[in-house]
Amino acid sequence: MMYDVCIIGSGAGGSPIAYELSNAGFNVVVLEKGKNYKEEDFSKDELGVSRRNMFTPLLKEEQHVINQREEDGSITRYVGSEAEWSFWNGSMVGGSSNLMSGYFHRMKPNDFKLKSVYGEIEGANVVDWPISYEELEPYYEKVERVVGVSGNITKHKFSEPRSTPNFPHAKLEENGVTKWFDSACANLGFESIPTPRAILPHATLNRNACSYSNFCGSYGCATGAKGSARAALLQKCKAEIITEAFVYKLESDESKITTVHYYDKNMQSHEVRAKIFVVAAQAIESARLLLNSKNIYFPHGIANNSKEVGRNLIFSGGGSGQGRFKFENLTKNQQIELMQAGVFFNRSLQDWYDYEESGKKYKGGTIDFLFEHANIVSRASREFYNDEGDIIWGDALRKKIHKTLTTSRVLSFEVFNDWLPSDECFVSVDAEVEDKFHMPVGAINLWGHPQDVKIGEYLAKKATQVLKEMGAEEISYSISSAPPPNLVAGGCRFGDNPKTSVLDKNCKAHELQNLYVTDASFMPTGGSVPYTWTIYANSFRVADKIIEELKKG
Amino acid sequence: MILNSRRAFLKTSFLTTAVIVMSAGKLFGAVYPLDTMVIAAEDLFAHAKKLEVDVRAYLLIILHHTRVTEEEKTSIRNGAQWLNEEAVAQYKKTYTQLSADKRQEILKIVSKEKWGENWIYALLSYVMEATFSDKVYGVNKNENGQKWLEFAAGMPRPKEPLL
Ligand SMILES: Cc1cc2nc3c(=O)[nH]c(=O)nc-3n(C[C@H](O)[C@H](O)[C@H](O)COP(=O)(O)OP(=O)(O)OC[C@H]3O[C@@H](n4cnc5c(N)ncnc54)[C@H](O)[C@@H]3O)c2cc1C
Numbered sequence A: 001m002m003y004d005v006c007i008i009g010s011g012a013g014g015s016p017i018a019y020e021l022s023n024a025g026f027n028v029v030v031l032e033k034g035k036n037y038k039e040e041d042f043s044k045d046e047l048g049v050s051r052r053n054m055f056t057p058l059l060k061e062e063q064h065v066i067n068q069r070e071e072d073g074s075i076t077r078y079v080g081s082e083a084e085w086s087f088w089n090g091s092m093v094g095g096s097s098n099l100m101s102g103y104f105h106r107m108k109p110n111d112f113k114l115k116s117v118y119g120e121i122e123g124a125n126v127v128d129w130p131i132s133y134e135e136l137e138p139y140y141e142k143v144e145r146v147v148g149v150s151g152n153i154t155k156h157k158f159s160e161p162r163s164t165p166n167f168p169h170a171k172l173e174e175n176g177v178t179k180w181f182d183s184a185c186a187n188l189g190f191e192s193i194p195t196p197r198a199i200l201p202h203a204t205l206n207r208n209a210c211s212y213s214n215f216c217g218s219y220g221c222a223t224g225a226k227g228s229a230r231a232a233l234l235q236k237c238k239a240e241i242i243t244e245a246f247v248y249k250l251e252s253d254e255s256k257i258t259t260v261h262y263y264d265k266n267m268q269s270h271e272v273r274a275k276i277f278v279v280a281a282q283a284i285e286s287a288r289l290l291l292n293s294k295n296i297y298f299p300h301g302i303a304n305n306s307k308e309v310g311r312n313l314i315f316s317g318g319g320s321g322q323g324r325f326k327f328e329n330l331t332k333n334q335q336i337e338l339m340q341a342g343v344f345f346n347r348s349l350q351d352w353y354d355y356e357e358s359g360k361k362y363k364g365g366t367i368d369f370l371f372e373h374a375n376i377v378s379r380a381s382r383e384f385y386n387d388e389g390d391i392i393w394g395d396a397l398r399k400k401i402h403k404t405l406t407t408s409r410v411l412s413f414e415v416f417n418d419w420l421p422s423d424e425c426f427v428s429v430d431a432e433v434e435d436k437f438h439m440p441v442g443a444i445n446l447w448g449h450p451q452d453v454k455i456g457e458y459l460a461k462k463a464t465q466v467l468k469e470m471g472a473e474e475i476s477y478s479i480s481s482a483p484p485p486n487l488v489a490g491g492c493r494f495g496d497n498p499k500t501s502v503l504d505k506n507c508k509a510h511e512l513q514n515l516y517v518t519d520a521s522f523m524p525t526g527g528s529v530p531y532t533w534t535i536y537a538n539s540f541r542v543a544d545k546i547i548e549e550l551k552k553g
Numbered sequence B: 001m002i003l004n005s006r007r008a009f010l011k012t013s014f015l016t017t018a019v020i021v022m023s024a025g026k027l028f029g030a031v032y033p034l035d036t037m038v039i040a041a042e043d044l045f046a047h048a049k050k051l052e053v054d055v056r057a058y059l060l061i062i063l064h065h066t067r068v069t070e071e072e073k074t075s076i077r078n079g080a081q082w083l084n085e086e087a088v089a090q091y092k093k094t095y096t097q098l099s100a101d102k103r104q105e106i107l108k109i110v111s112k113e114k115w116g117e118n119w120i121y122a123l124l125s126y127v128m129e130a131t132f133s134d135k136v137y138g139v140n141k142n143e144n145g146q147k148w149l150e151f152a153a154g155m156p157r158p159k160e161p162l163l
């Protein structure tokens, strides 16, 4: 059978295409390597979800090799299964979007023209995007409506222009401690922003309201309120989804993809043919698939005669920090407010989205504040060491766990700033290690530009000022070049020049007529926000282009 | 059903086969790793027993778990053996034969070694997992762990354990 469109990967990058194209009457198939979990399959089993990582592959079966560039320029090689270093996020229908926390920020107009606004940076491949914020804005707005984004617009120094006055869904219920935050920010002259979330506060869009389950990030949503690609899009369209279908190769002639090959769970190989192919297997795996698909026309991998595939891999720069609020410093009412579970903290700061230091303009970023994750095993395990750094046990440990977990709570923050793209951070395939399908595994060549840490530090210090003003203790932060595996982009940049980019401005491969890449791989720079709203918006944009293309015949 | 039962045999043998404890290069005796782990787990966090958490049953779950790597299982088993070797070196008795005070002394000694610290950390982590597990795992039936910390477990709860 010949499909109109075949999509590889059912996450945030693939699903808007499936939704739009199948709703427009096209014949769409989605190939997804994971299983299909529905609302009724999700629970808050910390042991299964967080301790045993049930939604990601076993590393001995599927893994990555990580080649980390050290400060002295040497490379340290880590085999994922040996180092227990995982870059998997969610292998399931809907992908990692099932497990996201849904902190949603749009990129800002300047993020689309980093090079023009902030200039070249030595050691970094900074470029402008081939599209502007204005071109993506209608699709950001579409995501608000179709996927569902809740929040409340408050004007601030870096507010991005909007085509509608406010979000279609009111903001979620908030924890009382947000008031302490707001007044601390007012004292410091910072602008506190309610964090937009891809979560429905009320039943709508044929989905239930959020139940404030207290276990959101890392967990599947049992109500359907979280705007996962599965709940918001795939469950609402007629695209055919083939699960446990691991795509291992794209086949092509000199100008078109003709067939994709996948293994089912019994290692039987199958073929799918379509007019248009869309790769959206998450940045690292998309590049790996293209690189592993070599033929006489594309000896370096599909769409890679330019040798650009895999280059300029980026993550989210920054890191995280925290402060602890202790009962002994609080009134009875404040203690009750502090321990309110379920309701969200939802506060962000973007005061330093760009800033000046020593007369130079820097691109800064976003700080999201949130309570420490509710996972109790993790929280108890954090108490295993005393202040001297010695492991403790017995009665000392029992008392420490009880006191810490019942009479204090940690407010955390996460810093998001640009991870500057560079020649040293890229995806390749490993020459030695294969996965259970006998395919070369993806190699992640890691390096973080020193400016990323500098900016992250600047932002983290601002965040700690707020925690201090709020009366938190034990304030600390950690900013580094360690990559967050769940916030990954790049590897198949879009751009106008086929020599320096893999995709054109519509995310179609320059070198092929019918291949699109619609996960975060297309992003030449990442913006200083988590990526998913932009991934969704861009994928809706590309869906319109593919519809135009198919209508042309 | 020969194959099945042989598999079951292999599974149980991992923990119930005695490991050899050496002292100064000579054979000292044999111990069962699971017994050592259970006693050490109680020495490390006796409160679990007060909370009626069945740590022994949980360690069995972990050591047969499809998503716990063989390396992890082997390192726990090795740790049990080395703990006994330290006990023999210090007191000429296996860990399980020592008094509670002496066992604490041994734990203090091994906690200064990298392997010992890692082993204690791993064992404590499993004890915490047992203590806060959903009752569907069958080792924390009254959820006393959650009650101890006034912790409201997330909803919905798992319908079956992930083993
Ligand atoms: C715990 C967690 C919290 C997060 N929180 C946030 C947040 O607050 N805000 C935010 O913006 N983002 C967040 N994210 C990130 C967000 O989930 C991702 O940005 C987004 O899902 C990426 O979309 P994607 O399509 O690239 O990948 P995915 O959504 O992961 O989809 C890729 C899909 O492709 C499948 N696949 C891979 N290889 C193959 C193959 N060879 N054949 C077939 N199928 C394949 C995978 O199984 C997967 O289902 C979070 C992620 C996690 C894990």
Ligand code: SF4
Pocket (backbone or CB within 6 Å): A199, A200, A209, A210, A211, A212, A213, A214, A215, A216, A217, A219, A220, A221, A222, A223, A224, A225, A226
């Ligand atoms: S119900 Fe609400 S809090 Fe729970 S997972 Fe879904 S969106 Fe998150």
